[in-house]
Amino acid sequence: MTINQRIQRGAAAALMIASLGACAGNSLGNILGGVLGGGGGAQSGQLAGTVRSVDTRSQQIAIQQSNGQTIGVNYDNQTQVVYQNQNYPATALENGDQVTARIQANGNSYYTDYVQVDRSVRGTTSGSSSNLQTLQGTVRQIDRNNGLFTVDVNNSGTLTVSMPYNLSSTDANTFSRLRSGDYVRFYGTYVGNSRVELRQFY
Numbered sequence: 472m473t474i475n476q477r478i479q480r481g482a483a484a485a486l487m488i489a490s491l492g493a494c495a496g497n498s499l500g501n502i503l504g505g506v507l508g509g510g511g512g513a514q515s516g517q518l519a520g521t522v523r524s525v526d527t528r529s530q531q532i533a534i535q536q537s538n539g540q541t542i543g544v545n546y547d548n549q550t551q552v553v554y555q556n557q558n559y560p561a562t563a564l565e566n567g568d569q570v571t572a573r574i575q576a577n578g579n580s581y582y583t584d585y586v587q588v589d590r591s592v593r594g595t596t597s598g599s600s601s602n603l604q605t606l607q608g609t610v611r612q613i614d615r616n617n618g619l620f621t622v623d624v625n626n627s628g629t630l631t632v633s634m635p636y637n638l639s640s641t642d643a644n645t646f647s648r649l650r651s652g653d654y655v656r657f658y659g660t661y662v663g664n665s666r667v668e669l670r671q672f673y
Contacts, residue, residue: 516575518542518583522568525561527617532564532583534572544574545582548616554588554636562617563636565662567592591636603670606630607656613649620649631666632659638669645672 523533523541535541546561553559564570569590572583608624618634634646646669649655659667 516573517571518544518574518581519571519589520569522564522566522570524566525564527562530561532561532572532586534570542581544572545580546586547582550584550586552586552588554591557636559634559636560617561586562619562633564588565592565668588636593636603658603660604667605656606659606667607654610649610651610653610655612651615647618646620646622655628665632657633662633666633668635668635670639671642669642672 518534518536520534520536520542523535525532529545530547531543531545533541533543548560550561551558552561552563564586568588569592571587571589573585574581574583606622606624608622608630611621611623611629613620619631621629621631624630634642638646655672657672658670660670662668
């Protein structure tokens with residue numbers, strides 16, 4: 472009887488450990504699936520939501536899902552942002568843009584190499600023309616990969632100017648010809664204390 476009892480107890484303990492292991496595995500899968508959007512019916516490896524911020528220093532996009540959870544997703548110079556069949560740098564993303572990002576999990580962090588802009592915030596807001604400013608100054612630095620340049624503007628210090636989604640071919644050519652030291656005139660709207668989005672060179 473003693474030997475049989477020991478065998479039964481050993482079998483019960485083994486069964487309990489196996490059950491706990493299965494539960495832990497399921498929990499981890501549920502958490503990962505939720506972050507990747509699997510819980511919402513989206514394909515694994517995709518994250519859909521609204522852009523809340525783009526940190527150019529740490530190269531991270533904060534995307535808020537429909538359930539309110541915000542996920543930080545890393546990007547680099549190889550990351551493609553596509554809007555209306557045109558490619559843009561990740562820095563062209565704006566707060567409020569609705570996007571679907573293809574992401575890869577790497578430990579506790581996430582990386583995206585492709586972001587589809589489903590709806591641009593600028594396409595859903597009105598009255599932005601009332602914030603249009605006429606600006607001019609001397610170009611200091613140019614970042615063509617990220618669609619940015621800095622300019623010293625009279626009475627406004629140094630501004631960072633970003634290219635918009637719907638940049639015209641004329642403005643694109645002007646941007647490609649910019650050199651440090653050039654004096655430029657342009658229309659833009661402020662999107663921060665020292666950040667402006669270009670509307671048009673003139």
